[in-house]
Amino acid sequence: MMKYSTLPRALKGFVAALVLFTPTSFAQVVLPQQISFDDNEIEATIAVSSTIEVDIKIEFDNAVGLNASNIDISAELLLPTDLSLVNRLPSSLVTATSGFPVVISISPKPNAGFAFEGMAMIELYTKALHFNPALRLFRSHANGQFEDITQLTAAGSIRSRGNTGSFSDFMILMDLRVPEDVIESKYARIEQFIADQSSHISPVILSALNAQLNFLHDDLSGADYTAALGVVDTLIDLVENCNGDFMADVWRSSDDLVNVKGELLTQLHTLRFSLRTL
Numbered sequence: 001m002m003k004y005s006t007l008p009r010a011l012k013g014f015v016a017a018l019v020l021f022t023p024t025s026f027a028q029v030v031l032p033q034q035i036s037f038d039d040n041e042i043e044a045t046i047a048v049s050s051t052i053e054v055d056i057k058i059e060f061d062n063a064v065g066l067n068a069s070n071i072d073i074s075a076e077l078l079l080p081t082d083l084s085l086v087n088r089l090p091s092s093l094v095t096a097t098s099g100f101p102v103v104i105s106i107s108p109k110p111n112a113g114f115a116f117e118g119m120a121m122i123e124l125y126t127k128a129l130h131f132n133p134a135l136r137l138f139r140s141h142a143n144g145q146f147e148d149i150t151q152l153t154a155a156g157s158i159r160s161r162g163n164t165g166s167f168s169d170f171m172i173l174m175d176l177r178v179p180e181d182v183i184e185s186k187y188a189r190i191e192q193f194i195a196d197q198s199s200h201i202s203p204v205i206l207s208a209l210n211a212q213l214n215f216l217h218d219d220l221s222g223a224d225y226t227a228a229l230g231v232v233d234t235l236i237d238l239v240e241n242c243n244g245d246f247m248a249d250v251w252r253s254s255d256d257l258v259n260v261k262g263e264l265l266t267q268l269h270t271l272r273f274s275l276r277t278l
Contacts, residue, residue: 028077032056037067046075048102055125056104063116070112070253076103088146090185093176094138100128100158104170108253115252117244119262119269121151123161124172131155133277134176137162140169142255147189148175148182151269163269165262166251179278180223186271187220193267197260200248208238229275236268 032044040060047053054075060066078085080096085103089095104124108114124137135153137160138146146169149162160172175182191213198206212235219228242261243249251259 030075030077032073035068035073040066042066042071042073044073046073046104048075048077052077052100052102052128053126054100054102054104054128056106057121057123057125058106059121060116061118061120063114063120065112065114065253066116070109070114072105072107072109074105074107076105077101078103088140088144089173090145090147091177094146095174095176096171097129097135097174099130100126100172102126102171106167106170108167110254112253115250116259117249117262118259119163119165119265120167121161121163122170123159124170125156125159126172127157129158129172131158132174134174135160135172136175138171138173139164140171141166142168146171146173148186148274149266149270150273152273163262163266165259165264165266166255179274183220183225183271183274183278186267186274187216190264190267190271191217193264197248197258197264200258200260202246205238205242205246209235212238225275225278229272232268232272232275236265236272239264239268 028048030046030048032046035042035044040063042056042058044056045053046056056073078096078101080098080101085096122137129135133153135158136148136150139149139162140146149164150160151163152161153159158172194201194206194209194213201209212231216228216231216235219225219231239247239261247261248258249261250257251262
């Protein structure tokens with residue numbers, strides 16, 4: 001094998017440049033410069049670089065063990081083409097932006113006793129991006145595929161809000177998929193989630209959910225998005241009124257429970273967002 005020292009000068013330069021711009025060499029993990037914990041709320045600011053800063057806000061309906069010693073928050077700056085990111089995206093039409101290729105990690109420590117009920121709200125705000133209607137907030141749990149959880153996007157420069165029933169990684173991504181395809185995939189995800197978690201839902205509520213899902217399927221198949229939006233609102237009301245006796249509703253940092261209520265509300269809220277943007 002030819003040694004690096006015997007390579008031609010031009011080839012040495014190419015190899016050096018290749019090493020320099022390998023995606024893993026670009027990654028930087030940064031901790032918050034400011035962070036506060038107040039009852040059921042976390043606020044943090046992270047200056048990821050001299051030009052990229054992000055404000056993070058998380059709100060809970062009811063959390064226990066919410067303090068700085070129980071939760072790690074960080075931001076990682078990646079190349080948009082980093083395979084560790086690209087391989088987790090749901091489509092080639094979903095991409096990281098060059099202005100904000102940042103993964104926000106919110107990681108409760110497994111044995112710290114942190115837990116919350118229902119749904120949490122997460123909001124990212126950054127001036128590193130100009131508002132674009134195709135920007136969305138995505139989440140990845142346990143290094144899995146990123147999924148759209150957007151509930152709201154707003155200008156100034158970009159404020160993106162979503163919900164979650166668990167914690168891991170969050171990103172603002174550009175989503176150029178056809179809106180109807182996104183809606184179809186969100187419906188399929190809800191249908192599959194309810195089927196997978198049926199043992200954690202009371203029979204009465206499960207029957208009501210499946211009845212509404214049938215209505216929703218018919219409305220989406222007929223492209224009656226106004227009617228579909230009404231069904232989604234009904235589903236949200238139904239799930240919001242369930243407590244732990246009717247549907248599993250707790251997530252804890254040991255990650256051994258499925259927060260059915262929080263996850264289902266997360267998926268319903270982001271489906272409602274997509275229907276409203278048509």
